[in-house]
Amino acid sequence: YVEFSRMVKSLKSHSRYTTVFSQRSIMGNLLPKIPGISRGRLATWLEKHNPYAKAGWDATANITIVPRTSVTLSLVDAAAIKEVTASRARFPKPVKQYKVLSFFGDNIVASEGDDWKRYRKIAAPAFSDRNNKLIWDETVRIILDLFDNVWGSQESIVIDHALDITLPIALFVLGAAAFGRRISWKDDEGIPPNHQMSFKDAIHEVSMNCFIKVIFPNWAMGLTEHTRRVRLAFEELDSHMLEIISKRRNAEKKEERHDLLSSLLDASADDPSFTDRDLTGNIFIFLVAGHETTAHTLCFTFAMLALYPDQQEILYQHIKSILADGRLPTYEEMPLFTHSMAVFNETLRMFPPVNGIPKYSAEDTSLTVGNAAGDKLVLPVPRGTHIVINTVGLHYNPRYWKDPEEFRPSRFLEPDWPRDAFVPFSAGPRACIGRKFFETEGIAILTMIISRYKIEIKEEPQFASETFEQRKARVLAAKPGLTITPIRVPLVFKRR
Numbered sequence: 058y059v060e061f062s063r064m065v066k067s068l069k070s071h072s073r074y075t076t077v078f079s080q081r082s083i084m085g086n087l088l089p090k091i092p093g094i095s096r097g098r099l100a101t102w103l104e105k106h107n108p109y110a111k112a113g114w115d116a117t118a119n120i121t122i123v124p125r126t127s128v129t130l131s132l133v134d135a136a137a138i139k140e141v142t143a144s145r146a147r148f149p150k151p152v153k154q155y156k157v158l159s160f161f162g163d164n165i166v167a168s169e170g171d172d173w174k175r176y177r178k179i180a181a182p183a184f185s186d187r188n189n190k191l192i193w194d195e196t197v198r199i200i201l202d203l204f205d206n207v208w209g210s211q212e213s214i215v216i217d218h219a220l221d222i223t224l225p226i227a228l229f230v231l232g233a234a235a236f237g238r239r240i241s242w243k244d245d246e247g248i249p250p251n252h253q254m255s256f257k258d259a260i261h262e263v264s265m266n267c268f269i270k271v272i273f274p275n276w277a278m279g280l281t282e283h284t285r286r287v288r289l290a291f292e293e294l295d296s297h298m299l300e301i302i303s304k305r306r307n308a309e310k311k312e313e314r315h316d317l318l319s320s321l322l323d324a325s326a327d328d329p330s331f332t333d334r335d336l337t338g339n340i341f342i343f344l345v346a347g348h349e350t351t352a353h354t355l356c357f358t359f360a361m362l363a364l365y366p367d368q369q370e371i372l373y374q375h376i377k378s379i380l381a382d383g384r385l386p387t388y389e390e391m392p393l394f395t396h397s398m399a400v401f402n403e404t405l406r407m408f409p410p411v412n413g414i415p416k417y418s419a420e421d422t423s424l425t426v427g428n429a430a431g432d433k434l435v436l437p438v439p440r441g442t443h444i445v446i447n448t449v450g451l452h453y454n455p456r457y458w459k460d461p462e463e464f465r466p467s468r469f470l471e472p473d474w475p476r477d478a479f480v481p482f483s484a485g486p487r488a489c490i491g492r493k494f495f496e497t498e499g500i501a502i503l504t505m506i507i508s509r510y511k512i513e514i515k516e517e518p519q520f521a522s523e524t525f526e527q528r529k530a531r532v533l534a535a536k537p538g539l540t541i542t543p544i545r546v547p548l549v550f551k552r553r
């Protein structure tokens with residue numbers, strides 16, 4: 058209580074609001090917006106920069122009572138965010154909040170201090186240029202497989218929800234580039250002896266149902282057929298992973314492989330304290346961290362290009378200028394696809410999958426925040442204060458982004474775009490280690506699809522009379538998930 062009252066006092070007259078439940082509590086995540094009780098799960102996404110404009114400062118404070126009395130400082134000021142992300146010791150990650158992600162073992166995401174340093178050091182070589190080349194080549198193979206063996210000679214392909222293709226694409230790339238296991242669109246692998254599920258089915262079930270494992274304790278997973286299947290998938294993926302590891306360790310002839318698992322195995326060979334559990338924990342976390350984030354970003358990117366055909370045409374013309382003869386793009390050409398990168402950056406600005414990045418203050422300190430008028434305010438930040446980097450509020454902050462509601466990829470082609478005000482991958486030493494992984498697969502996917510197909514929104518009779526704004530709101534509607542989730546993006550891919 059003493060700590061809490063010190064935190065509240067330190068806010069002096071700074072803008073604050075009180076709710077019973079914090080966003081960190083289960084109820085805070087379940088309840089809708091009820092003034093004084095809960096902010097609602099989608100609050101950060103829906104409110105964007107508005108609460109800060111109203112408060113007159115690019116930081117607001119939320120006083121909460123459950124799970125315990127606390128003050129959460131939410132930031133949309135680029136300089137303050139840079140300071141927080143750069144100072145890992147002063148503003149560490151509240152790892153307790155991530156412990157639920159340790160089902161397969163401790164890992165890089167759910168650790169801090171020396172453990173995290175060790176994991177990061179071992180994981181870093183896995184995200185090398187050689188792995189990026191593998192990601193590119195595997196992505197090209199997966200998209201060609203989609204074109205040839207799923208879409209075939211059809212002139213137009215109707216997809217009821219774009220996630221139906223972006224989730225498998227992201228999963229197949231992870232299967233190949235993280236686990237070294239190729240998965241194809243059509244083939245159904247059989248169930249190997251000693252297993253009740255194939256690797257493909259286990260990895261699919263696990264990645265689609267992570268949130269169930271996060272929410273339900275193990276005993277409750279036995280209650281329904283669906284949760285029992287999810288539990289089985291987790292057990293099966295665990296044993297598939299351990300088998301892959303043991304096969305690689307015991308292989309007589311070591312193949313030269315560049316997938317994440319092989320790199321982790323090589324890098325951990327000199328560290329006897331790095332166990333198989335550390336390996337499964339870290340490989341699994343790449344799946345959690347890299348699947349939904351990538352699939353949702355691809356889905357919103359396709360939706361935006363379909364909603365804004367002029368932007369799609371600019372992108373198509375740029376891709377065509379590089380691949381004039383219709384050939385496949387190569388990894389070496391990746392830096393040339395500047396428009397593809399700009400489209401992704403603009404989508405990640407408008408739809409950052411991770412809406413809030415949590416930190417806390419490990420000492421009594423202060424942060425300087427600004428406002429639209431150019432004033433500065435020094436906010437005392439007592440030890441124990443929770444901090445949230447609000448990526449949505451920052452990305453829609455008009456101090457940094459002109460007309461933030463507009464989809465304008467060209468802003469990322471300007472040499473002086475505000476880099477500190479763009480943090481979809483966080484920043485500083487704990488920034489996303491998979492950023493280049495995503496960019497590599499993303500550019501290969503977008504370039505191949507746009508060079509062959511024109512993306513349009515599916516026309517449906519029941520929506521014939523809607524305005525552009527209504528259509529946009531419908532197509533871009535999102536719900537909460539591990540990351541912000543598009544509800545239904547119906548598209549048509551028309552062969553060019």
Ligand code: HEM
Binds near residue numbers: 351415488
């Ligand atoms: C659009 C794609 C992606 C986005 C927007 C994204 C975003 C983020 C963010 C915001 C963080 C910081 C989280 C925090 O501090 O709580 C993070 C960390 C991380 N991401 Fe990503 N990510 C993406 C793709 C990937 C991929 C493809 C992988 C791996 C294959 C990956 C692996 C990781 C890992 C291991 C961390 C923890 C790093 C550490 O703590 O040292 N991410 N990501």
